Amino acid sequence: MLCRSVLIKKTLSLLIAAVAVTVAFAACAEDNKPINPIESGNNIIDNARAAADGEEAQGIITTVVSIKGMSCGKCVNSITAELNKIDGVFDVVVDLDEKNATVEHDSSVSEDDIKEGIMAAGYTPVD
Secondary structure (H helix, E strand, O other): OOEEEEEEEEEEEEEEEEEEEEEEEEEEOOOOOOOOOOHHHHHHHHHHHHHHOOOOOOOOOOEEEEEOOOOOHHHHHHHHHHHHHOOOOEEEEEEOOOOOEEEOOOOOHHHHHHOOOOOHOEEEEEO
């Protein structure tokens, strides 16, 4: 599976505070899933505005899942690509050294969805 990633960096200045936001968008050539950068950009602005006001970003949940069977960068790439296919996932960081995946997502994504994505990539999530 060959996926292309586009990294978009946008620095926003809000009021007196400056908030730097980095967003990684990934689109797999296999599923041709369209990315709406305008909609994503609006979510970024809303969350940056909330951060500048000292509030937590709305609707973002962070889930960390341990993974068994990873041994190389290809493992990391396979899991990252599979998890990025899940609707409602904003960001995925797979750490080879820590043997886990940190996934930022909305409330429509469950831990079971993340574990199923890891299994779909051919690896074993650890409870």
